[in-house]
Amino acid sequence: MSVLFASFRERLNRLIGRVSWWFAVSAGILFICMIFVTSYGVVMRYFFRRPEPYSYEINTILLLWTFVLALPLVELLDEHIRADIFIQYAPKALREFLWKIVSPVLGILYSSVLTSKGLDNAVHSLRAAEKSMSILGEPLFPVKVLIPLCYGLVTVVILRKLILNLSRKKSEEGSTD
Numbered sequence: 001m002s003v004l005f006a007s008f009r010e011r012l013n014r015l016i017g018r019v020s021w022w023f024a025v026s027a028g029i030l031f032i033c034m035i036f037v038t039s040y041g042v043v044m045r046y047f048f049r050r051p052e053p054y055s056y057e058i059n060t061i062l063l064l065w066t067f068v069l070a071l072p073l074v075e076l077l078d079e080h081i082r083a084d085i086f087i088q089y090a091p092k093a094l095r096e097f098l099w100k101i102v103s104p105v106l107g108i109l110y111s112s113v114l115t116s117k118g119l120d121n122a123v124h125s126l127r128a129a130e131k132s133m134s135i136l137g138e139p140l141f142p143v144k145v146l147i148p149l150c151y152g153l154v155t156v157v158i159l160r161k162l163i164l165n166l167s168r169k170k171s172e173e174g175s176t177d
Contacts, residue, residue: 016157020072023150027069034062053135061143068150075107075157104162111155118148 041055074080087095122144124130130140 013160016072016153016160017076019153020076020157023069023153024073027066030062030066030069034059034066037062057132057134057136057138061138064143065146068146071150072153072157075154075161078161100165101162104158104165107158108155108162111151111158114151115148115155118144118151122148 037055037058041052041059044055045051087098090098122141125139125144126141131137132140
């Protein structure tokens with residue numbers, strides 16, 4: 001049974017890693033697209049004296065997508081910004097508890113609320129056929145659906161991290177007895 005669980009856990013870890021990696025690669029590609037869209041807007045405005053209204057709108061959407069697509073891999077690699085200005089003075093045991101237990105629990109709560117509310121918002125956008133009020137008038141569902149998708153993956157990544165932290169803590173306690 002333990003071998004079966006270990007095999008399942010390893011496959012799940014690989015799947016989470018691959019999906020997170022592909023999301024981050026997509027974010028990089030979208031970032032490059034942002035560069036081209038911005039360059040197009042600048043050339044049209046300053047060289048041809050024909051400002052176009054689309055580049056700002058498109059870049060806003062691409063910036064949102066870039067952020068939410070990169071987030072799962074950043075969390076998986078533990079490369080996010082930490083505000084540890086006060087915690088550095090706490091005792092080591094308290095720091096470990098806060099970073100390895102409390103922080104992931106709060107992260108799961110936060111990202112699961114964003115996933116749930118984002119999904120509600122995306123479904124409403126689809127049902128109501130919401131469109132942007134900008135010149136483009138693009139449908140908002142594709143913009144909004146990426147938020148719950150990516151935050152759902154962030155929730156899974158943080159849950160994985162919490163389970164690993166708890167299993168390590170349990171194995172450390174078992175080895176000290």
